[in-house]
Amino acid sequence: MDRMQAFGKNFSASFTPFAQRTQQMIKEQLGQAEDKTQLPDEYIQLEKRIDALKLVHQKLLQVTSQYSNEAYDYPPNIRESFNDLGRTINEKVHLLSQAGSPAEAQAALTAPPSAKPQPKTFNHAIARASLAGSQTLAQSTEGEDPLATALEKYALAEEQVGEARLAQDAQIQSRFLAGWNTTLNTSLMFAAKARKNVENARLMLDSIKASKKAGAHGDLDNLSEDARAEIEQAEDEFVGQTEEAVSVMKNVLDTPEPLRNLADLIAAQLEFHKKSYEILSELAPTVDALQVEQEASYRKIREGA
Numbered sequence: 001m002d003r004m005q006a007f008g009k010n011f012s013a014s015f016t017p018f019a020q021r022t023q024q025m026i027k028e029q030l031g032q033a034e035d036k037t038q039l040p041d042e043y044i045q046l047e048k049r050i051d052a053l054k055l056v057h058q059k060l061l062q063v064t065s066q067y068s069n070e071a072y073d074y075p076p077n078i079r080e081s082f083n084d085l086g087r088t089i090n091e092k093v094h095l096l097s098q099a100g101s102p103a104e105a106q107a108a109l110t111a112p113p114s115a116k117p118q119p120k121t122f123n124h125a126i127a128r129a130s131l132a133g134s135q136t137l138a139q140s141t142e143g144e145d146p147l148a149t150a151l152e153k154y155a156l157a158e159e160q161v162g163e164a165r166l167a168q169d170a171q172i173q174s175r176f177l178a179g180w181n182t183t184l185n186t187s188l189m190f191a192a193k194a195r196k197n198v199e200n201a202r203l204m205l206d207s208i209k210a211s212k213k214a215g216a217h218g219d220l221d222n223l224s225e226d227a228r229a230e231i232e233q234a235e236d237e238f239v240g241q242t243e244e245a246v247s248v249m250k251n252v253l254d255t256p257e258p259l260r261n262l263a264d265l266i267a268a269q270l271e272f273h274k275k276s277y278e279i280l281s282e283l284a285p286t287v288d289a290l291q292v293e294q295e296a297s298y299r300k301i302r303e304g305a
Helices: 002-029 041-068 089-098 102-109 122-139 146-215 225-254 257-304
Strands: none
Touching (some): 041 146, 122 146, 146 257
């Protein structure tokens, strides 16, 4: 019985402030509240900046979260089998070099997986298509085919570019996405909770003021000492919650983490493009040489004819 009474008292104590705040909020929404305690200008400006920071995080994370999806640039129009994804390009080239017949070469291309399936990225898909094309040409030509040779080298290079892209994505996930998600889901949530506490304290203060004013027939000068003390207590709570929220919001806005995380994102992208440039810069002269050699051979044949 005592427990039930204690529960009833606790429930009543927690419900009454909630009911008062809700009633005050409804009055304000209906335009029936006479007075509304104003928030400090500094607080209002901080709220605007917090809202802007939250929006920036939401919008950029909506886009950059794709870095967590390996196949974000994988062509949707192609279909690769489990065996197509079985081995790396390097492994396939090695197996092809040991093949003594077209059947063995085909078996090398579709060899069972040596580990997990190969990545589904745009660059890896280009690499697999290039190697398959190289082998198709090689099987239909006696001797060396310049295009087949170039495609094989291109396949090896594109696989390297694909691996560099995966390394970039891993860096972005750990050094940018993790940080920005923490800011959005932790730091900004703390700020939102602090702002909610301020709003609750303000509603409570205005509710008490309105109640005591009505009890004094609209004359605040005729308030009892108890009524004045209750209002002062609510004012102190409002001021305290406001100061706490200002401190929390300033801390969120001043932290260097978001900018540091953005710098890490850019660094990861830069490293990827740098590696891609180096890989393709090394490949291009080789393919150019094959092209020049083939063109010279083509002209020689034409002139001889």
